[in-house]
Amino acid sequence: MSAAAASTLPPDVDRQLDGLAPAELAVSVPTYNNVATVSLVLEAIRAGLEKHFADVSAVLINADAGSSDATVDRFADTGLPLVRATHAAPPAQLATVPFHGVPGRGAALRLSVDVARRLGARALVMLEADITSIDDEWLERLLRPVLERGADLVMPVHARHRYDGTITNLVLAPLVNALYGRRMHQPLAGARALSAAFLDRLATDPRWPPPGRAMTDLWIEGTAIADQHRPAQLAHRRVERGLDGDLRTDAGGIARGHGDSRLHGGHPKILSRLRAKF
16 A cells, blocks of 8 residues: 555554454445434344354444434444444535435545545445345345455345336446446446456546535546457345335345456447546
8 A cells, every 4th residue: 555545544543453454355335324224234244244254354434424314333233343433425416315315425435445445455345325225245246256256346236126216227337338338337336346356547647526516426437448458247136225216126146257358349449548537
């Protein structure tokens, strides 16, 4: 880890990390007033680590946008080593939280990347605090392609009703495919796993989207594809959100395999510009 990466962390996070041993896995859960659902997510994390990674050191990361309920208090109940971080929430995003999840998600992602690198983690898993259908298999399915198959970015493909996710299915996914030559079924899926090599690439890039812009997830995926890192996708048969979520399908999830390092198709001039940009 470089000194530049360390300097991006707030002083209170630095102090917490000074008291922690290095960890092989980092699991981050960005939050904002998720007290009604976060305990289910945390229990799935604890159970998944115990079931599939019992001999692997892991640290839990909570990047919170200023919750006013007891969300952050629930993390201590897991018994896992914990790093807490608070980030600013753009006022404009606070007004639309029911539709956009965690305000300032880009800041939460950046904090998670920097903390994972500081810990020396082999992989970082990002999960959402309002997914109530999560179980103890999610961690294993997201992490195995990174730890054993050389994938750099692993994302889920959730089965949906044909009329769910209309903008994603008809606009966003085809646009990503046209620009990058890679089919990403659900580019805005919040759950994902990242390799140590990809964390290094992201942390040293000065072109992170500015705070308040809801585009960091897409930037990360674009960087992975344009730099010819190895993206992978997992097929999940169920995703169910608490409270304001709207997905209700069947349970389960199976690995679909990992992608290779090549760009498939895509306009060559566009791809060359994307590589320069990302």
